[in-house]
Amino acid sequence: MDKRKEIIKYRFADPQRTYNICCELLEQGKQSGNDYDIAYAYLYMGDAVFAMGNADEALKYLMMAEKIQKQNGFDEQRMTTYNIIGVIYSDMGDLQLSLDYYHAAMELARKYSNIELQAMIYNNVGVVFTYAGDYVNASEYFKKSHEFLNQVNDGDNELSCSRLSLYLNICEGLQNKKCYAEEKAYLDEVMKTIDKDTLTPLERIRVSHAYGMLYYETGEYEKAFDTCVKVVALCENNMNDIDLFDDYWDIVKLLINMDKIEYTYGILEGLSNMAEKSDIDRKRIKVCRLRIQIYEKNGEKEKYAQQLRRYYQLSERINTERNNIIISAIDNRCRLEDERKNNRRLNEDNLKLMRESEVDELTGVYNRLAFRRRYDRMYRYALRNAQTYCMGIFDIDFFKVYNDSYGHIRGDKCLMQIAAILMHTSDGDFCVARYGGDEFVFMAYDVSEEKVRDFLHRLIENVRNAAIEFDSKPDGTDKVTISAGAVIQQHATEGTRLTDLLKQADKMLYEVKQAGKDGYKISELVYFTEK
Template sequence: MNLEKYNKNIQKFMRQILKYRGNDAKKTLEICSEMLIYGTQTAIGIACGFAYYFRGEVSYWLNDNKQFFDNSTKALPYLHQEEEWDLMAECYNRMGISTANGGNAPIAMDYYLNGLKYAELSGVEHIKSLIELNIGILYSSVGRYEEAKEMFCRALTYYRKNKTLKYYDTYMMCVYANLVKTYIRQSLYDKAEKIIKIVKKEHWEGAEDIDRLSLLTIEAIFYHKLGKIENRNKCIKEVSEKISKNMGIIDIFEDFEEYCSMLLETDMDEDFWKAVNTFEPIVKNARMLYFQMQTVTLKLKYYRKNGKGADYLKAAGLFYEYYEIMEKENNAMAKTMLEIRTNLEKANIERKKYEKENKKLHQKSEIDELTQMANRYKLKDYAEQVFADSLEENKSLVVEILDIDYFKEYNDNYGHQAGDKCLIEISDIIKEVASENHGFCARYGGDEFIIIYKDIDIEKANKLGAKLQKKIKESNIEHRFSQVENRVTLSQGICWDIPKEEFKLWDFLHAADIMLYDVKNIGKNNYKVGTIDDSRK
């Protein structure tokens, strides 16, 4: 996100948003509303885009999924238009997380893959690694273990190279924890144990409490699978002691869901209910329907296992209610995704249209309308670049200035329309000679033209001067008012030299102009080739 390319009002709004985001939701939303009004009134799309994006971000952190998706859907086309790829990547990543938390893996994957595409466009490796991690988690949850491990390895490669990152140990713990879960799901217990030891040794101390709690639940499952009851119970005891409603349980809900499923295979009912009763009100308050359904599913399994028929029926009724709401939410989610795609496609069409128009304007600003040659603006850019290249490569440079002899008399007597036709015919011949020899030509103004060649010897420069004279003669354009011949003729001044540090591009132009002056002094209709030193004699 490069704010320097936007006007001062947008920069001011953005500085305020960046100041309050993450620590004052109310203030952030107020600034976003002001920015949205400004963007609407001034028709500055990116102001609306930023406002919607950060409103969506606040809604995401407040677990308000409806507002998050609504604002993000509106933000994306504006962000796309201004190529704010990093914000688009973050937006899609959050959409993927929210959708995955809603139990819709296919749509979540679609969001993640879009996010990955824009992360690569942005070149921001940190965002890319976060999305790769989330894709890996999703792959692992649906049994595509090899793809999951590939994504985890990509993320690990990035984090290992960036040990100074804030929360480095947390990131490493998260990747490793999901890698351990994948190995457990594959029954590759030796590999899982090896990773657990690495985590305990290298990242345990620097990690957050919630990260340690996550690994403890995974460890408990690991030891349960191995039949190491004592080690398992030790982990369960630690989890029950550390679990708290003040922790960010939602971030590791999947770990707890698997942990509680494991507890159902034991007789440790007290620990099961300690976990369920801790996270149930949290997911309910967060209005995370899929997690609420998963919680009810755990309770249903417990009631069925222990023959609690009345409780089972009550929970089953609640599950059905959640299911009906979930169906509506999934339909709304699919509709949102289609809306995003439609809006982005429209934005893409508009962007391509803008680029096409911009390209036309750019070409128009660099092309002489009459002759379709480069104009003096394009000439300036090209000449400066070719001079620098020739200097660096120690290669020769040829700059030729030429004009039509007695063109004023031609215009005055034949008329401007005929004069324009003459200029077009002459310019076509110049273009032909220049292009055949990999040269560049431009109309400098009026009847004056410039040709530039690179890396040819002085003998070739002479031959090209003579060749152009011959071609003009063969064209035999009538000019009864010329004082040279009864046809159109040219005078050419050509400077050939090898650029040196003390030379400037102007030295070549000045030398070519001197050569042209000499030709005119001896009767025009000719050419002269010389060096910069020759022009100074």
């Protein structure tokens, strides 16, 4: 069989075998002086290495491929190279550079009327918007991808994999928008149209994960648990594909939420190995969050504190890595400049969302700009669906004294620790941000007072359990604490502004401060957790 065809045959099923065939093709290309084979080999070596978890090595091979492709005008290879580089940068968290590469790939795909690749790129851009929490735009891109896929034949292995991936992404988008009935109908319809016998174990894991999440969200916990158990069984022999990291992570999180911790240990260890093998701190910190949840539930305070410390360390490292990524990405952005100059349709797909940084540089949570943007989208959604809306604010008790006593470096570290605790405690249920100074804010729609109260109770307890030293604290205690205020609007109302809700939440915070701090207040109800 032709080595190029072999590469495509094993590309998704066996990355190591694919890599070995690429090495054979590379040697063959060098001996015959065939630049096309050399570029092709480097392209899919990068793809295979990324599937095995090494993003840096993958980028090295892909850049070598791209250089040869540009020199020789191998544009049809180059569009695939750009698409894969976009996937890698998306996985690394550089969403801006990811979108730049997707744009470059799309320009070439349009030029050569490559419908299949355009469908894949629309799907991948939808994933980027999902990462950014913009489920509305994500859904639009998934729909575009679906439209393109309907124009082409299903026979190609690569395309079939993309089709299933797209269907599952659409389901995830419906779930994020809480359209559970629509998601169930869509998922069932997908399973009717797909030959289940041809699904690989990895594809079965993704499908089972989709059903498990759906059952959990709709309260069918027994079905959710049974599905998770099946996934755990499948995972035992399929823990090497880094693309499935997030699926595995969600399954463990699901089992923890259902208090089935005993089923998580094997897969959690596999996740930890995947994170270490990939050498990506964002994956390590996700594993760390799961361990924190488990130790918190089990009451293992020493292990809990140890993981919190690791969480802080990883958070600091991620901030450093983010800066390094920005620096190293400058050269890669320059590579794309000629593609940008050739066509100024970059904003056609509303990609300017990613142009401004939305992350607070110190703490790694959203900044005020990002919070305001998300309020506009989230509140509109709550308004359309007549749902409740919660807005809250908290700050660190006596933080000025803390800064004056320990200095700004310790003050900054304290803010980073509080932000890490906030992200862990919110666990994706609340949109959280640093609003300024030592003030943090949070919001959510379709939440009950009980859920908000539980969140604030755990947040305050987790800050206490972190035991951040504060010897000069004016109230006589020696640990950092926080005070919080929140308001719940029973029905989202036309004309309600962010400042209206924040003002009411801030009033609740003020009343907590007046009553002694280290507590919280929701609307007109005061709750102080046991000290």
